Amino acid sequence: MIKYIFGYPFGKYKINPKSYNKEGLIKNLHTNYTIDPKRNKWTNPFIRQSDLHMMYDDEDNKDFIKIDFKELLPLYDKSIRQYIDTFKLVKGVNYKYDIVNYTIGMENQIMQLHDHLPNCTFSSVHYLQYDPDKHPKTVFHNPHPLMHVLKYLKPDLTDCVDGQDSNNSFMFENWTMEVVEDDFIIFPSELKHEIPRISNTPTPRMTIVVNVTVTPTT
Numbered sequence: 001m002i003k004y005i006f007g008y009p010f011g012k013y014k015i016n017p018k019s020y021n022k023e024g025l026i027k028n029l030h031t032n033y034t035i036d037p038k039r040n041k042w043t044n045p046f047i048r049q050s051d052l053h054m055m056y057d058d059e060d061n062k063d064f065i066k067i068d069f070k071e072l073l074p075l076y077d078k079s080i081r082q083y084i085d086t087f088k089l090v091k092g093v094n095y096k097y098d099i100v101n102y103t104i105g106m107e108n109q110i111m112q113l114h115d116h117l118p119n120c121t122f123s124s125v126h127y128l129q130y131d132p133d134k135h136p137k138t139v140f141h142n143p144h145p146l147m148h149v150l151k152y153l154k155p156d157l158t159d160c161v162d163g164q165d166s167n168n169s170f171m172f173e174n175w176t177m178e179v180v181e182d183d184f185i186i187f188p189s190e191l192k193h194e195i196p197r198i199s200n201t202p203t204p205r206m207t208i209v210v211n212v213t214v215t216p217t218t
Contacts, residue, residue, distance in 0.1 A: 002086050003177070005169045006142045010177060011083035011186040015126055020071035026129055029206055032064045033104045039064070049112035052195065056101040056209075069099045072126070072208070076184065080124070080212055083186045092217035095121075101209040102128075103195070111195035113141065120211035124186040127179050129206035136196040136205075137176035143191065147173050186212065 003010045032039070033053045041058040043050045055067070080097055100119075103111060116123040125138065144150075150158070150171060161168040169175040177185060189211070198205055 002083075003166045005140060005166050005175050005177065005187075006144070006191070007170060008188050008191060009083075009086065010166075011079070011086070012177065012179070013079035013082065013184045013186075015072070015075050015079070015182050015184050017182050019075055022128070025067070025069075026206065028065045028067055029102060029104060029128075030204065032067075033106075033204060035064055037104075037106070037109075043112065050110060052109050052111050053104040054101050054111075067102065069208070072099070076124070076126070076210055079184050080122075080186065080210075083122070084214065093214050094217055095212055095214045097124075097210050097212045099208060100211050103205075103207050103209065105195065105198045105205045107198055107200045110197045113192050113194040115192045116189035116211055119213075120189045121214040122186050122212040123189045123191075124184060124210040124212060126184045126208040126210070127181055127206075128208055129203060130179065130181040130183075131201065131203065131205075132178070132180055134199070134201040134203075136198055137179065138185075139174050139176055139194050139196060140187070141174050141192045141194075142170070142172060144170070 001012050003012065037053050038051045039053045039055075039058065039061075040050060042054060042056045059066075076097060080095065084093065084095060105111070146153070154171070158171050161171060163172065166175070166177075179185060195205075
């Protein structure tokens with residue numbers, strides 16, 4: 001399914017939790033989290049804003065369980081292919097994808113605003129363990145340069161539209177996509193996004209991050 005947020009195509013697909021050993025994967029990830037809840041080689045520790053547990057740039061650290069994602073790869077491939085097939089391509093393309101990170105967070109942890117440029121064409125998130133009533137949504141930020149003043153330029157319009165309809169997202173500074181556990185979303189990698197501070201929750205918020213690169217066929 002494709003939705004347009006700020007005019008950008010967002011794909012949302014379902015990963016069948018019975019198609020891989022989800023319970024075992026979550027158990028291993030939780031073990032890594034208990035070893036160091038703030039494992040994070042991504043941000044400068046002296047100016048760190050993000051404090052989620054994450055694998056990025058630290059996947060070979062022998063202090064943690066080496067996570068095997070191979071069961072998920074064909075499931076991701078199917079969704080990525082469906083997303084790319086929605087574009088009206090006039091030339092053939094190749095694509096490759098890599099699991100570049102996983103994130104785990106609990107109370108008071110956050111992930112700062114960022115994008116995935118220049119590393120890939122599209123980014124994707126698999127909501128592996130996610131409670132929409134207790135875990136924060138991923139917040140996407142509108143890249144339009146006038147976004148911070150639009151609400152003052154067109155206050156009558158922004159006050160009247162349905163703020164839950166993604167077709168109206170271009171009028172707002174940020175937007176969240178409604179997701180549930182086992183959803184897999186794909187979006188252009190230039191869109192900045194963040195994970196707000198997590199409130200008190202009995203279960204960790206867990207996601208897997210996949211970067212997708214598309215190139216023309218030769």
